[in-house]
Amino acid sequence: MYRYDEFDRRFLQERVAQYSDQVRRRLTGQLTEDEFRPLRLRNGLYLQLHAYMLRVSIPYGALSANQLRMLADIARRYDRGYGHFTTRQNIQYNWIKLEDTPAILAALATVEMHAIQTSGNCIRNITADPFAGVTAEEIEDPRPYCEIIRQWSTLHPEFSWLPRKFKIAVSAAIHDRAAVHVHDIGLYLRRNEAGEIGFQVLVGGGLGRTPIIGKVIREFLPRQHLLSYLEAILRVYNEYGRRDNIYKARIKILVQALGIDKMRDAVETEWSAMDHTPLDLQDETVAEIMQHFAPPAYAPPSEDDDARLSAALAADPAFALWFEHNVAAHKVPGYAIATISLKPAGKPPGDATAEQMDLVAELCESFGFGELRVTHEQNLILPDVRRADLPILWRRLDAAGLGTANAGLASDIIACPGLDYCSLANARSIPVAEKLSLHLAEREHEIGPMKIKISGCINACGHHHVGHIGILGVDKNGEEFYQITVGGSADRDAAVGGIVGRAVAAEDVNGAIDKLLDVYLKTRTDGEDLPATYRRVGAEPFKEAVYGAR
Amino acid sequence: MIAETKYQAVTANRVQDGVPVYLTRDGEWSSRIGDAELLEDCADALVKAQADPLRAIGPYAIDVAVAEGEVRPVGLRETIRAYGPTA
């Protein structure tokens, strides 16, 4: 993974000093809260229901063991012993004191971490496929490009006061594990006919009040033009994005208003007028960054690896279940990609205790090369596990409550923190997720792959719009109700789910989901996931099942 | 049915740690809703609270109900603020 050099380290130190001074000026009253707020947001600090919340950046989900140990330490020293992994591959702490934040950021800086631009109307964390660099089904490792974009976007002087937040995601694989289609800019790595590397560029995707699937603005962008083209898009957005209404300020609204063709014209005109020379990526620049992501020293498989694994699978059905759902193929023979589920049934999804973080840090060193990934589905990935080590790895995980065999299944629910924590929320999401995951755990293996996503308000941080089943908490006269959508997808076949009917009361959610799943199980043809079934049979069977025939 | 009286109170978040706090009769901020000054009308108290930016962020009025001497917030959001997450 990317390792800081002296420039990066000094930069972080300067940033920490700058922020510390901002906190001092706030606490002495030199800065009003209105003035301080945008500054603290640009260092990841929110004010929530119970305390400040700090969102620490985990660039494209990549963490080292030492970094994870620091995150555990911060949870212990400055919070209540746990952290929450988010749908943008970051980590959040819910119980932070403002006066501790300079010390926290200073501690993070010692392990090359920060909270820069994890909030505010600026370019946020660049997210990516958590299987980057280790999956056989990718064109090329997208991480170097994520790192280049991350650096370019850091304290960008022209684009730090945008109409609204700006989110970029990158994928290089056949399966989109980064929800590229619902980002402000989405990038799919690809090759042209000459075999050269470049990007398909999408713009104007997003969730929230107006969920929109991104549209292709450029079919093939040669990789050298990556940064200059991004500047052209950001500049058009900075100049023409709406500033009169925060609910209409994302780039998706601009794209919708202009239409993609006019948007493309505006961007291409701007791009043609630019002098690309400063920003053009030379091959040496890319090569230098790529060196940080060079494959580790994989060991060749031993002759008896497969036999040992088979024996363990035969001997332990619980391990076999975990192997079936939580282990994915690695591009290097003898290795595997393991998903650590942070979704034990009945517990808050995406949380990890400091002890669990310390354990995972140890495990990624013992069973890998000292790195792990955070997924946007709020799980963790150990990317380089020797297949022969999977049985012992799973036993260690299981002993710590990290061995739930539900990756990608119905109880692997994505949920935002909701009204229990978040000042924006209208309803709680965690209790709904807990009850639903318990309820579905029994039948989830029969159901197969199922992505259920829950948001506590229309800001859709739980990505409910693109869940196979989505659940949105709403407030009806002070009571919590839940609106259900079906057929959404965040993969290449991206789609916004259709609303099934009137919002249901909290106690009726499990029953309603059951009915939807029954329809799916009854009508699906071989291998169809729910979005495919939904596309084929339409909304009616689902609506009827929950609300009765019209 | 336990008799309940409705009042208003002023709440905010404490600057140092973001903890929800309630304006007391002495013009201090307490993290316990039981210490809140109970008012018929918050307008004046709110103005005073807004002039206290070194201690309180974003003061606003809430409804509270008093029954058997105990002060309870009205509504789920304020209940969660007062007593913590439910999960």
Added chain:
Amino acid sequence: MVLVKGDRAVTDGWTHLDDEAEIPAEGPITVSWSRWHRHHDVLHRSAPLLGVRVPNTVAVAEIGLAVSNFSLIALSFPSFTDGRAFSQARILRDRHHYAGELRATGNFLRDQLQFMQRCGIDAFEVPERAITEDWFAALNEIDLFYQPAADNRPWILRQRLRSAPNP
């Protein structure tokens, strides 16, 4: 209001005319963008040193066409959250090679100064009470930059490449 250039407060030598005011016999003047549009011939002839105050809603290409007329362009920040003038400033410098004074007016935070300077703004109109002891320190809090801007400072990717050993 105080005018800040470089690392000190300076006197503002410009007279800022509203749309009805007569052009004074001498001295540099600024006019509004709309007055410039209506009367650019007259202004061009009567004011050897001319400045213009441009709303942040004007397309920078339009301003760019006229830059050779101005020794001062005053950009507007209606609210510190409205960052349109950052793009206006940068493009005026980079693309239209505007070399006169580029002045920020309106509402902005001391903590935005460095961003503004990097985009080519070299003068700041600030309420007197905002100039605290540490105000000028804002320009030096960060001295490493990741990306090019209008200030021609070295940026990290480039620097790194130059310090890499030859293959």
